[in-house]
Amino acid sequence: MRSPISSLERSAPQFTIGSIALAVVTLACLYLHAHFAATAFAYLLVVLLFSLMGSFIASSALCIVAIAALAYYFAPPAFSLRIDDPQDLPVVVAFFIASIVGAHLIGKLRQEREAARVVAAKLQRSAADLEDREKRWRAIFEHNPAMYFMVDEAGIVLNVNTLGATQLGYPRTELIGRSVLDVFLEEDRAFVRECVRTCLEDVGQTRTWDVQKVRKDGSVLWVRENAKAMLWGDEQPIVLIACEDITERRRTELALLRSEAHLAQAQELSHTGSFSWNSATGEAFWSRETFRIFQLDPETVPPGPQLVVERTHPDDRASVKEIIDRAMRDPSDFEHEYRLLLPDGSVKHIHAQARATRTASGEVEFVGAATDVTAARRAEQQLRRSEAYLAEAQHLTHTGSWSWDVHALDFIYRSAEVDRLFGFNPQEPVSIDTIRSRIHPEDLPLLQQVQRQAIEHDEERFEYDFRILLPDGGIRRIHSVAHVAVGSDGNVSELIGTHMDVTEQHAARDRLENTLGALRESEQRFRDYAETASDWLWETGPDHQVTHLSEHTSAAGILATGLMGLLRWDIACDVEEEPEKWRQHRATLEAHLPFRDLVYRTVSRTGSPIYVRTSGKPFFDGKGNFLGYRGVSTDITATIRADQAEQELRKAQAELAHVTRVTTLGELTTSIAHEINQPLAAIISNADACLGWMGREAPNLPAARSSVEWIIEDAIRASEVIRRVRALAKKGEIEMVPLDINEVVKDVIALVTRELVSHRVTLRTELTAGLPMILGDRIQLQQVIINLVMNGIEAMDAVTDRTRELLIQSSKDDVGHVQLAVTDCGVGIAENDADRVLDPFFTTKSNGLGMGLSICRSIMEAHGGRLSMVHKNAPGATFQFALPLHKEAVS
Structure with a gap:
């Protein structure tokens, strides 16, 4: 409704002013006694002029008013709306049509002009908006915190933003016009070329990849490139590439991977695996070490509590089930120890400890660790066993342990063997005076001096000998070793030590001296064995030059002094014959990796070829600096020659087998001749028959054709015999x-x-x-x-x-x-x-x-x-x- 009302509101002023104008024209024409047609023309001009104001409704109304004025004032009879003169009626009709059509045309023209003006205004605004948008996008292209490259289908850089050029250390003008492949590593260029080709094949589809770029100074950064191909103004395809610097992210990822590897290594070294278990959903996670502890394959076996129960030792299975059930009923921390019965029959002791946590969704999740404590439990068993062994060993070795209170001058502890050393029954109480009475009087001052020095803290470790007088008159020699124990007040509180019966050692000292002489002779004998062995030790420096060789390399015909300072490939004689072997060996050395069983040929002092097998391992200093290689070499000339002799033997066996086949063929000559003659005879017979069939006055072609077919079959049979004989007689590889x-x-x-x-x-x-x-x-x-x-x-x-x-x-x-x-x-x-x-x-x-x-x-x-x-x-x-x-x- 708003549009018609608005149109009427615009038409009212036009109609009012037009009516006034028509009145003025009417008065003028009346005053001038104008002709009817002239007045109609004047009215037409007024209507057309006012139609330019924009309202067709007002123009139509003015047209009607003008017609009424014409009929009323100028058409006889005057002052009457009736027109009696027939000549005036066409003028009125023409006036009406001309005014209406003219008003309509002028209105249409005015509307078109208005529309053109509006379109022009819109175009002007669009151009300004486009220019503003271009400036804005150019600013975004230039100042966006990402690198932008625009390349054509040949990979030539059409444009690059300032940030992209700056990140790579180039001015923009130096990159534009160059191949985009110049900013990538040599080994990545084929990959980038393939990525660009893929984008061009699917215009409008975004592609993403990670790759390394090379700055002008040679440094490398990781980028994530998002690329899309689009059609340029001339329908030529271009590729717009946005690059995000992900160097730090990649470093973080590598650090995370390294951290995960370190964690896995730490778990493996500590025999501790981690796990998590959601008691509500049943979801579980085990680390690789947990799978290793349970001897399960993480690729095929899903983890879970049921798996733990299945692997648990039957004697411990009930307790494990009870702990799992209690954890599901009452989510709280738990800790327990149980045994695993593995498929190979071995048993492992596992100490598991878990903490109940809440996930983001409020569910209870247990996170914990399972430690293989088999070694610790075995150590405990071994310790208890060792305690028994120690008591037995003390008895067998006549060594007793004790602890002496330096202030109370009495034993705090003494083992049963100490009482035995002094000739007492361990089950009977013995006073300190009784024990002192058994010590040789000449040795008592020495023991008192040790106690005094311990109190004064002059020394921390004491080693002394004394004698015990036995009731049967015998003397037992004791060697004692003791060290001081300091209390919380910093003063010496006790002496802890051992008494060892060395009576037999004193008696055996002379025998020991004689034995030492024999031992030195034996040591020299084994040294001679080592120096005359075929293996020798070597050492090279960080430059891989020989720095040390065993003195007994002469056993292999090698002069050690002549090889000092040489490289291994300078010593070898097969470098040019086997370049790939030596290239790999040198690559191994440059990578500081161990190597085993490298075989090469060299020459002895006499110039004869010898073969050496060598293995080596790199060694480093405390800071990890590479110092060189150490290894061992062996003269394997005899082994190589034995292999060569074996190859010759195999060749001779093949020759002998061939001779045997040929000999067998000689024995089968009659059979072979018969097998060949039989089809040959058949061929001759069939050929004669064929000639007979063909020689008739009316040749029997079907019979002749059959004879020829039989000839072919017999020829093939003879050929097969010859083929078998030739195969047997042929000398070739298996x-x-x-x-x-x-x-x-x-x-x-x-x-x-x-x-x-x-x-x-x-x-x-x-x-x-x-x-x-x-x-x-x-x-x-x-x-x-x-x-x-x-x-x-x-x-x-x-x-x-x-x-x-x-x-x-x-x-x-x-x-x-x-x-x-x-x-x-x-x-x-x-x-x-x-x-x-x-x-x-x-x-x-x-x-x-x-x-x-x-x-x-x-x-x-x-x-x-x-x-x-x-x-x-x-x-x-x-x-x-x-x-x-x-x-x-x-x-």
Whole structure:
């Protein structure tokens, strides 16, 4: 309602003034006797002029008033609103339309001008506001307590605020235009480049990362960077990076981590673990040391009171449950001790102490510590045991302990052994005068002098000898050691000491002197042993130069004086041959870390190469300053040469195995020739047949095609025989691959079939299907099986009273290994030879070398298997071997 009322309020003045103007025009026109059309034009001008004041309502009202004035004063008949002249009516209509349309157009124009003025004012205000905002954001960019970088997609700095440049020690102009990667560590630049690339791939998405920046002076600070990619005015992407200095935070985090590590180390050293337990929620926390004490894995076992009960010794479990239940009913501090029964059967004594606290939510939480006091309890048991042992030891060593009151001149305490030393029964009361009567009269003044000196506090420790006169007339020599005890008043109150029977020591002194001479001779003998050993000690300084060597390095052919001041890599001769080994060794030395078993080659005084194994450990002074290394070196030349000889031996064994395979091939020549000739003969027959089919007047192409297919099959069969022979004859490295033992057996059968036929031997196989894969060298396993088959064939040459049958069986043994057995029905192995049949150079053949089975055993051992002979009651012999499964078959 406010808008129409406001419009009427603005229209009233316009209508009033317009009406006055129309009245004035009317009077003027009446006075001048103006024509009807001229008067209408004058009225139109008045209406249009007043329409500029802004109210269409007022203009419309003035138009109506003007029409009434025209009709009343100027249209005949005068002074009447009726218009009789038809020529005047179009003028009135034209006047009305022109005034209304003109007023409307002028109003629209005025409104548009007003709107344009308002828009211009708004634009002016927006421009001022934008300029003010730009100044404000520029001030924020420049003076914000954070580093701001603006970089393009190539990583070039477009802008940087003053704080960012100042923090890095640069002027702004020096950073703008440079690559932003220049202010990062070399090893972090790839990471930063990847972060910027990620921001550019997802425009508008904020990314955050922590990284180190390098100041101009080379110092480093940690920053947390928040980056966002956005499109610039020309639609080019830029990355705005805000950097927060978190150097102190990182230092605090590192200090916290170090503190946690120190706490964990302290707990480990003190065998004390911490824990917390919320009795309301059941939530619990154990430190790593607590898990270690309970021998539990923190990654898999959740902590809690129930876990404590489960680990508690059965005898203590009821008391532990009672304490836990009482803590849940009445939240108060508790302290108790119990035993743990660990899975390995060992027992630990635990002292637990907890304090009840309130959390922020008002819940009760127990915070405490569990200490492994096993050592203390054992020490207490040991102490009680030691007290008994001490009494027994005093009796056995004839040593008594005592305490003497220097003022009352009487014993405060004396052990039972003291009475025994003086020849009294410990169970009978003895007066001090009676005891004095047993001391040799010549020694009483010495004891009195000791008491006097103790009172005067001339000395704090006394050591003296005296004699005791025994009732049987014997003399007992006593060695006494005592020290003064000072009371709270600063005066000596008592003497505490021991009496030791040294009668036997005095008697043995002469024997001791003789023994010392023998001991010196023994010490020199062991010194000679140490100096002639192959190990020698060495020491280097902080610059890693040799500063000390044992004098007996000459045993290894090394002159100690010639190595002083040299570096280890100056002594070695294999630095250029093994640079990586020496680089790692030098890095270990620079890091001041211990090293073990570094092996290098050097030369002796005579120029011959020797091999040295050395180990060392850094040592430091009291302030932690590095002083050098100390260690021990050993001449391992003999060991290295033995390893080299063993490698040569293995090479010779491989050569011998190859020779054996070739020899076996020679023995199988007839079989191999038969296996090749058979498919070759078939090829010739099929080729002749093919020519016959093709030579007919009407060639029989299907039959000829079948002949060609048979030729191809026979050629492949011959090729397979040649491939197997070449593989056996080939000399190469062992190739361990997954194998099916049944397939290996089938390859062997193809090679020995002719030998079986020529020796009239029947082959029977019992190959278990579905055996798991083994890992082995196909050629070497074929060699073993061929050797066992050929031995079985030869063992049955003399058999005439029964069928010559050879049995090959494959199966799994009791431990899951793949097992292969070759059984013949020949003459067998004599009982005396059974234990030696696998030894090198042992043979039962007249023309054998005795190496076949020995080589087979070596091949089996190299495969992790075992070759053995099975004793049987029936005629013949059985040799079998077992091989472990391939790891994939096991899994």
